[in-house]
Amino acid sequence: MVEKEITCIVCPIGCKIFVRMDGTNIKKIDGYKCKRGIGYARSEVLDPRRVLTSSVLVSNGEWPLVSVKTSKPIPKNKIFDVLKIIRNTKVKAPVKIGQVIIKNVAETKIDIIATKSVK
Amino acid sequence: MIEHSVDVAVIGGGPAGLAAAVSARENGAKDALILDRNSWLGGILPQCIHDGFGVEETGISMTGPEYANMYTNAVKKQAIDVWNETMVLEFNKKLEITAVNKKGLHKIKTKSIILAMGCREKTRWNVLIPGDRPSGIFTAGVAQAFINLYNILPGKNVVILGSGDVGLIMARRLKLEGANVLGVVEILPYASGLPRNVVQCLDDYDIPMFLNHTITCIKGRGRLESVTIAQVGKNMNILPETKQEIKCDTLLLSLGLIPENELSKGAGIELDNITGGPVVDQDYMTSISGVFACGNCLQVYDTVDALAVGAKHAGKYAVTWKSKNDGLKVKSGKDVRYVVPQKITKKGTTRFTLRVEKPMQNVTFYVKSGGDEIFKKKLRWVNPANMVEINVDISDKMINSKKDLEVSIDG
Numbered sequence: 001m002v003e004k005e006i007t008c009i010v011c012p013i014g015c016k017i018f019v020r021m022d023g024t025n026i027k028k029i030d031g032y033k034c035k036r037g038i039g040y041a042r043s044e045v046l047d048p049r050r051v052l053t054s055s056v057l058v059s060n061g062e063w064p065l066v067s068v069k070t071s072k073p074i075p076k077n078k079i080f081d082v083l084k085i086i087r088n089t090k091v092k093a094p095v096k097i098g099q100v101i102i103k104n105v106a107e108t109k110i111d112i113i114a115t116k117s118v119k
Numbered sequence: 120m121i122e123h124s125v126d127v128a129v130i131g132g133g134p135a136g137l138a139a140a141v142s143a144r145e146n147g148a149k150d151a152l153i154l155d156r157n158s159w160l161g162g163i164l165p166q167c168i169h170d171g172f173g174v175e176e177t178g179i180s181m182t183g184p185e186y187a188n189m190y191t192n193a194v195k196k197q198a199i200d201v202w203n204e205t206m207v208l209e210f211n212k213k214l215e216i217t218a219v220n221k222k223g224l225h226k227i228k229t230k231s232i233i234l235a236m237g238c239r240e241k242t243r244w245n246v247l248i249p250g251d252r253p254s255g256i257f258t259a260g261v262a263q264a265f266i267n268l269y270n271i272l273p274g275k276n277v278v279i280l281g282s283g284d285v286g287l288i289m290a291r292r293l294k295l296e297g298a299n300v301l302g303v304v305e306i307l308p309y310a311s312g313l314p315r316n317v318v319q320c321l322d323d324y325d326i327p328m329f330l331n332h333t334i335t336c337i338k339g340r341g342r343l344e345s346v347t348i349a350q351v352g353k354n355m356n357i358l359p360e361t362k363q364e365i366k367c368d369t370l371l372l373s374l375g376l377i378p379e380n381e382l383s384k385g386a387g388i389e390l391d392n393i394t395g396g397p398v399v400d401q402d403y404m405t406s407i408s409g410v411f412a413c414g415n416c417l418q419v420y421d422t423v424d425a426l427a428v429g430a431k432h433a434g435k436y437a438v439t440w441k442s443k444n445d446g447l448k449v450k451s452g453k454d455v456r457y458v459v460p461q462k463i464t465k466k467g468t469t470r471f472t473l474r475v476e477k478p479m480q481n482v483t484f485y486v487k488s489g490g491d492e493i494f495k496k497k498l499r500w501v502n503p504a505n506m507v508e509i510n511v512d513i514s515d516k517m518i519n520s521k522k523d524l525e526v527s528i529d530g
Contacts (some may be wrong), residue, residue, distance in 0.1 A: 007314050007317070007318045008315070009315035009318050009319050010174065010180075010315075011174050011175060011315070012171075012174075012175070012313050012421060012422050012424075013314075013505070014314025014318075015314060017352075028436075034255070034461065050319060050323070051170050051180070052295075053168050053169050053170055053182055054295060055168060055267060055270075056166070057270070058138065063268065064269065064270045065267065066269050067165075067168035067182060067184050067267065069168075069170060071184055076323065078225075081190065081296055093147065097185065097188055106508065109156045115168065115181075115182040115183035115184045115185045116185070116187075116188065117188075
């Protein structure tokens with residue numbers, strides 16, 4: 001049995017959550033102040049994921065970049081693969097907030113979407 | 120001079136100004152006007168492309184641009200007038216604003232003014248770091264604008280001084296953009312940013328943090344070549360034997376934020392020496408009747424969510440203010456750095472926002488009225504980086520007693 005200490009990143013409080021594990025079986029989770037902490041702690045020990053934010057080049061826009069994010073958290077170990085794809089992407093203005101910029105990025109079944117509009 | 124009149128004028132179109140203007144309209148302002156010097160609305164939000172905004176307010180984690188978009192839509196819906204690329208020059212006790220833009224010089228007569236000018240970053244000259252004066256030294260927010268708005272990478276081998284949230288977020292951003300982030304140097308024994316940012320910005324990418332350390336020398340001819348860091352002792356004295364030189368081409372400074380109140384000073388508004396913002400009452404009205412303050416020019420917030428709560432509060436009361444009476448002072452007692460509001464002029468449930476002096480565990484907050492305990496709350500832990508909020512019921516009896524209130528910790 002091992003106990004892992006996790007700092008929750010869901011909200012600014014940053015609860016210290018303790019997860020007791022037997023192999024890949026979670027035996028006990030405590031230290032959280034809300035339900036979102038349970039979900040985060042479970043994911044963090046079994047399949048750690050992050051929302052990745054970055055920016056994509058825009059041609060002929062009022063700004064040279066449009067900010068983007070992954071539509072869902074992606075596996076931590078895919079972050080740099082996804083960044084490479086983002087770096088090689090260029091879109092034409094106008095871009096609308098929420099627009100899909102890259103579909104199924106790095107075979108994650110997760111999309112890269114614009115987080116602002118660029119005229 | 121071109122003359123105008125409006126019910127509520129808001130100085131600053133960042134998150135606080137937008138939330139305050141929307142709230143003023145929702146609470147019955149006939150019309151509202153936002154004045155901002157930038158060409159866009161949202162202030163700093165468009166360059167804060169990371170997520171985590173709005174979690175407490177909406178339950179959804181948004182990026183900065185998405186959060187700004189939510190409020191600019193609300194501004195449109197409420198038919199709020201927006202003047203971009205407009206510089207406010209001054210305002211006065213008669214609630215008149217003088218502003219300038221490409222159309223000319225304007226005098227705006229108002230029924231109330233909301234201050235939402237935000238804050239600016241401390242620079243090298245606020246902390247006086249010795250050494251050369253090469254290029255390659257930026258505040259973290261300027262570097263953030265370079266990368267996220269203008270597509271310019273400020274450097275390749277980066278040291279960050281100060282562990283405020285912007286510094287931590289920039290450590291990650293630079294790493295993701297391919298820079299080599301050599302470390303975050305923090306003079307205190309703990310990070311000044313939020314715990315979640317230490318985890319997802321430093322720990323995730325194995326970026327080291329040098330706690331109890333500071334920069335003692337900057338070297339470089341033309342471009343930055345190295346910084347020397349050293350450990351500090353108990354009295355913040357530098358321990359010379361711990362000095363080490365780190366080769367780098369870029370230094371980012373995340374040293375804290377200064378509320379921007381030149382306009383407030385010009386109008387003669389009373390400021391709080393600790394917060395750097397105006398002294399306000401429970402409605403966020405300043406020492407000039409009809410002038411309200413919110414956002415980072417009132418106090419530097421740690422999240423936009425808490426900031427928006429305060430801004431909406433100011434927007435609401437800006438619509439229905441009356442001339443104020445003297446009221447009670449709210450003082451900071453043991454282990455409390457500051458409390459906002461600093462004055463109470465009427466009864467009711469009052470939201471106090473405050474910061475503690477140092478990280479502590481199992482503490483009890485007390486509010487006392489002339490020595491009598493009127494409020495008590497236990498918290499498992501407190502940290503200067505996390506603003507504390509408490510709701511205290513203020514009675515007529517307390518107001519009439521004319522005894523000042525004191526907020527303190529007995530941990």
